[in-house]
Amino acid sequence: MSAKSRFSFVDPANSPFFYGYVILFIGTLGIYCSIPGQTIGVSVFTDPVKDALGLSRNQFSNAYMIGTIGSSLVIGRAGVWFDTYGARYVAFFAALVLAAALMLCSWSVQMSDFAKQTLDSSSWTIPFGIMTVLFFILRFSGQGVLTMASRNVIMIWFDKNRGKVNAISSVAISFGFSSSPLWVNALIEGYSWQSAWQILAGGLVVVSFFILQLYKNRPEEHGLLPDGAHVQTGGDATTVPLAKQYTLEDAKRTRAFWMYGLLLAFNSFFITGLTFHVVSVFASEGFPKADAIAIFLPTSVVAVSVSLLFNYLSDYIKLKLYLYLMILGGIMSSVGFLFLSSTVGVPLLVGGFGIMSGFFAVLNAIVWPRFFGRNHLGAITGKVMSFLILASALAPPIFSVCFSTFGSYRLLGYLGLVFLLFLALASVRANNPQ
Numbered sequence: 001m002s003a004k005s006r007f008s009f010v011d012p013a014n015s016p017f018f019y020g021y022v023i024l025f026i027g028t029l030g031i032y033c034s035i036p037g038q039t040i041g042v043s044v045f046t047d048p049v050k051d052a053l054g055l056s057r058n059q060f061s062n063a064y065m066i067g068t069i070g071s072s073l074v075i076g077r078a079g080v081w082f083d084t085y086g087a088r089y090v091a092f093f094a095a096l097v098l099a100a101a102l103m104l105c106s107w108s109v110q111m112s113d114f115a116k117q118t119l120d121s122s123s124w125t126i127p128f129g130i131m132t133v134l135f136f137i138l139r140f141s142g143q144g145v146l147t148m149a150s151r152n153v154i155m156i157w158f159d160k161n162r163g164k165v166n167a168i169s170s171v172a173i174s175f176g177f178s179s180s181p182l183w184v185n186a187l188i189e190g191y192s193w194q195s196a197w198q199i200l201a202g203g204l205v206v207v208s209f210f211i212l213q214l215y216k217n218r219p220e221e222h223g224l225l226p227d228g229a230h231v232q233t234g235g236d237a238t239t240v241p242l243a244k245q246y247t248l249e250d251a252k253r254t255r256a257f258w259m260y261g262l263l264l265a266f267n268s269f270f271i272t273g274l275t276f277h278v279v280s281v282f283a284s285e286g287f288p289k290a291d292a293i294a295i296f297l298p299t300s301v302v303a304v305s306v307s308l309l310f311n312y313l314s315d316y317i318k319l320k321l322y323l324y325l326m327i328l329g330g331i332m333s334s335v336g337f338l339f340l341s342s343t344v345g346v347p348l349l350v351g352g353f354g355i356m357s358g359f360f361a362v363l364n365a366i367v368w369p370r371f372f373g374r375n376h377l378g379a380i381t382g383k384v385m386s387f388l389i390l391a392s393a394l395a396p397p398i399f400s401v402c403f404s405t406f407g408s409y410r411l412l413g414y415l416g417l418v419f420l421l422f423l424a425l426a427s428v429r430a431n432n433p434q
Contacts, residue, residue: 009364010216012216012219018227019219020226024158024165024169026210027150027151028168029150030149030211032177033204035140035176036098036204039275042135043181044064049105050130055127057102061396062397063135065396066136067131067132067135067137068143068393069390069394070136071140071144074140075140075145079385080138080382082149082377084378086218087149087150091150092148098137098142099201099205100137102138105138106194107194108134112130117124136338136347143389148381153217154368155374156219157218159227162365163314164315166362169248169365170361171307171417174303174307178388185411196266199433220344244433244434245374246433247370248376251372251376253275254371256432256433257372259323259426259430261324266423267356267357269398272392272393273396273399276395278292281337281340287340290295291302295415296348303353303358303361307359310322310358314366320432320434322429327420329354329356330352331417331420333348334350334352336348368384373434382390
C-alpha cells in the first residue's frame with residue numbers, strides 16, 4: 001500500500017464524481033469539530049468549571065488567555081507539519097489530541113484535588129496552572145491545528161472554484177458555530193459539564209477515523225488536478241503550474257502578506273474584545289443587556305450574506321478590492337463604537353461588524369493559496385494563524401484595562417481608526433505577488 005493510501009480504503013481516483021466535493025464536506029466537518037477548542041465552545045463551560053475548581057472569573061479568564069497566547073507562539077510549527085506530512089495525519093492527530101484534552105478537562109477537579117493533596121497545599125495556583133496547560137492544548141489542537149489543516153485541505157483541492165466552495169463551507173460553519181452554544185449547553189444541563197466534555201471527546205475520536213479515511217492531501221497524488229481535471233500523463237502526478245510557489249520567508253518579504261495578515265488580526269482583536277465585553281460596552285453607553293445581546297443576530301445575517309456573495313465573486317474579482325471593503329467595515333465599526341449612544345451608532349457597529357466578519361471568512365481562506373501557491377501553504381497559514389490567536393488572546397484584557405483606566409471603551413475606537421487608516425495607506429501597493 002502506498003504512503004498516500006496507508007490506513008485508508010478510499011481511492012479518490014475511483015470516485016464517480018470529483019473527490020474534492022468529499023473533501024469540501026469532510027473538511028467543513030473538521031472545522032466544525034474544532035468548536036470544543038474555540039472560544040464559543042469553551043465559554044459555555046466557564047461558570048460551572050470555575051466554580052468547581054474554586055477559581056474566580058478573572059483567574060479562569062487569565063488561565064485561558066495565557067494558554068491561548070502560548071498556543072499562538074507554537075502554532076507556526078504545525079504549519080510546517082502540514083507541509084511535511086499532509087492534511088490527513090496532521091488533522092487526524094489534532095483531533096485525537098483535542099479529544100484527549102477534553103477528557104483531561106473533564107477530570108480537572110480530580111487532578112486539582114490530587115495535586116493539592118500531594119503538595120499539601122490549597123493554593124488557587126494549582127487549578128490555575130492545570131487549566132492553563134489544558135487551555136494551551138485545547139487552543140493549539142482545536143482552534144489552531146485542526147482548523148488550519150481542515151481549511152487548507154479544502155483550498156488545495158480547488159483553484160478556479162475556490163471562492164464558490166469556500167462560500168458553501170463558510171455559510172455552513174457560520175450557522176454551525178452560531179448554534180453550538182445551544183446544544184453544548186443542553187449537554188451540560190442534561191448530563192453535567194464533565195460528561196459533556198467526555199461526550200465531545202468521544203465524538204472527536206469517531207470523527208478522527210473519518211478524517212484518516214477521507215482526508216486526502218493533494219489531488220495530484222491521485223491522478224487528479226484541482227477542480228476535477230484529470231492528469232493524462234499516467235506516471236507520476238503533476239502539479240498545477242503557478243508563477244511561483246512562495247516559501248514562508250518569501251511571503252514575509254511581500255507587503256501583501258503583512259497587510260492582509262494585520263487586517264485579519266485586527267478583525268480577531270476587535271470582534272473578540274467586543275464579543276467578550278459586549279454587555280459592559282453597551283452598559284457604559286446606557287444600553288440594557290438585552291440590547292447588547294441583540295446585535296449578534298443582525299450581525300450574523302450581514303456576515304453570512306457578505307461571505308456568500310463575495311466568496312462566489314472572488315473567483316472573478318481582485319482580492320485587493322476586498323481588502324479595502326474590509327477596511328471600510330472596520331472603519332464603520334470603529335465609528336459606531338465611538339458614537340454608540342447616537343442614533344447611527346448601533347447600525348454602524350452592526351453593519352461594520354458584519355462586513356468585517358463576512359470578508360474575514362473570504363480572505364482568510366482564499367488569499368494565501370492564490371497569492372503564494374500551495375506547496376508551503378501550511379507554513380504560511382500557520383504564521384498567519386499565530387497572528388489571529390495572539391490578537392484574540394490579548395483583546396479581552398486590553399479592553400478591560402482600557403475601561404478600568406479611563407472609565408470608557410472609546411479610546412479603542414480611536415486607536416482602531418488610526419490603525420485602519422494606516423493599513424489603508426500602506427495597502428496601496430499590497431498587490432498579488434503572482
